[in-house]
Amino acid sequence: MSHIKINEAKCKSCYLCIDACPKKLIQKSDNIGSMAQYTVEFNDTKNQCLGCAICAMVCPDMAIEEVVNDK
Amino acid sequence: MQVFNVPKSIKKDCTFTFCAGCDHGVAIKLVAQVIDELNIQDRTLAIASSGCSVLLYNVLDVDCIESPHGRGCAVATGAKRAFSANGKDNIVFTYQGDGDFASIGLAESMHSALRGEKITAICINNTNYGMTGGQMGPTSVLNQVTTTSPMGRNEQYHGFPIKTAEQIALCDGTCFSARVALYDYKNIINAKSAIKKAFEYQIKGLGFSFVEILSSCPTNWKLSPQDSHTRIKEELSKIYPVKVFKEK
Numbered sequence A: 001m002s003h004i005k006i007n008e009a010k011c012k013s014c015y016l017c018i019d020a021c022p023k024k025l026i027q028k029s030d031n032i033g034s035m036a037q038y039t040v041e042f043n044d045t046k047n048q049c050l051g052c053a054i055c056a057m058v059c060p061d062m063a064i065e066e067v068v069n070d071k
Numbered sequence B: 001m002q003v004f005n006v007p008k009s010i011k012k013d014c015t016f017t018f019c020a021g022c023d024h025g026v027a028i029k030l031v032a033q034v035i036d037e038l039n040i041q042d043r044t045l046a047i048a049s050s051g052c053s054v055l056l057y058n059v060l061d062v063d064c065i066e067s068p069h070g071r072g073c074a075v076a077t078g079a080k081r082a083f084s085a086n087g088k089d090n091i092v093f094t095y096q097g098d099g100d101f102a103s104i105g106l107a108e109s110m111h112s113a114l115r116g117e118k119i120t121a122i123c124i125n126n127t128n129y130g131m132t133g134g135q136m137g138p139t140s141v142l143n144q145v146t147t148t149s150p151m152g153r154n155e156q157y158h159g160f161p162i163k164t165a166e167q168i169a170l171c172d173g174t175c176f177s178a179r180v181a182l183y184d185y186k187n188i189i190n191a192k193s194a195i196k197k198a199f200e201y202q203i204k205g206l207g208f209s210f211v212e213i214l215s216s217c218p219t220n221w222k223l224s225p226q227d228s229h230t231r232i233k234e235e236l237s238k239i240y241p242v243k244v245f246k247e248k
């Protein structure tokens, strides 16, 4: 299964990854992060992740630390 | 298969202290990936400058010298010549803001290009002085409102903005000059190729290599990270075309 690993402690809630994911698999979480805003989480119940790493490349804070492509 | 992880040339467990959504973080990630891919981490020297760009040395895991404001290319010149004189093939690059590279440091920058110093310069063009609070810089565009041009930049009073990548391309000592942007994935990938090329030109010893990066400053632009990228795509990249201007 392709997937990503997000380090919430590094997330600054800019939400650029939410817009960039072609499958819309990143969403706001229920946790408040360092910027006093909701951090993001990966939600892929249907195994749609492409393992494309677009999210990790657009994240300015390297909060998306790993992308595994198992396709 | 792991297709992305934190580059080896990024310090373990460091924190990026740029504002949320600031493209400086993306630019530094690309530099780190290029250093890893070219396998030059142990022989690369970064020259940091004054401005938000200085924060590079908190995150990039290579040796680094902090230069006085604008003098990045002069410091890089000295370091590279000293390495060469001692038979060492170290890679030296500067990471500078637009105010640093193209205003206070314009003479050092341009003369390094004219002399064909075998260094690489990376200039973050965010159309203002970021760290000091968003003052008008040499690259602020006409009508841009900043803290020191509250009525907008006016060509009669303030003059015109500088097209840095075009100017550096005109210098005979320049072997590579390009402008790139980071507002979407496609541009990020193209930016990485340009940065890699600039380093490769230095490795080949062909002259001065330069990449200007159109970059967002959401805090001082008073725009969201998303709207900042829209500004770069719709407005800035029309004034500052994303293009390779010189490739020897």
Ligand SMILES: Cc1ncc(C[n+]2csc(CCOP(=O)(O)OP(=O)(O)O)c2C)c(N)n1
Pocket: B050, B051, B052, B053, B069, B096, B097, B098, B099, B100, B101, B124, B126, B128, B129, B130, B131, B132, B137
């Ligand atoms: C000789 C000198 N003059 C002024 C300053 C104050 N100063 C620090 S950062 C900065 C602006 C940097 O702007 P820019 O180069 O555009 O980089 P950015 O912060 O936007 O990345 C200034 C004027 C200084 N450090 N040294």
Ligand code: SF4
Pocket: A006, A010, A011, A012, A013, A014, A015, A016, A017, A018, A039, A040, A058, A059, A060, A061, A062, A063, A064
């Ligand atoms: S791009 Fe990075 S910092 Fe921004 S919301 Fe996504 S994970 Fe957080």
Ligand code: SF4
Pocket: B017, B018, B019, B022, B023, B024, B052, B126, B130, B131, B216, B217, B218, B219, B220
């Ligand atoms: S002031 Fe601007 S350039 Fe500096 S970290 Fe904040 S957004 Fe980035």
